[in-house]
Amino acid sequence: MSALKPGDQFPSDVVFSYIPWSEEQEDIKACGIPINYNASKEWADKKVVVFALPGAFTPVCSAAHVPGYIENLPKLRAKGVDVVAVLAYNDAYVMSAWGKANNVQGDDILFLSDPEAKFSKSIGWADEEGRTGRYAIVIDHGKVIYSQRERGKNILEVSKAEAILEAI
Structure with missing residues (x-):
């Protein structure tokens, strides 16, 4: 498959791994159990912003990328975004801890x-x-409406929350 472009259908077989947040597991040292997250199915009838980055607990990702989405979450919701997801190659345990750390x-x-x-x-x-890699994709009811990859590893331009807000 090649890069997703606006107008493309989001693939029908995309499955990620994650640990659902729960109050019982909210302590950063608590471990949940990873489960599959069928993004293709879960996002089929929603407006979704997924932003990807090289790794949890890394400088640009932790200092700017994730905080920008946390800060702009109300504005994204106001624009009809149902789901905001961050994606990295780290395992589900690390991603869960990173969410808790934030x-x-x-x-x-x-x-x-x-x-x-x-x-x-x-x-x-x-x-x-x-x-x-570092990129962002916006999916609206199964169709890609925005898809941009950063021109370099530590550059944060087209995948930051502010760029998404301007694009949608």
């Missing part, structure tokens, strides 16, 4: 694992090291 509760932002960067590789958007 005080994200419930389904405000889904912290999804792209094991072995399988999805990112399938669209040609893995980075040089074979990890999830």
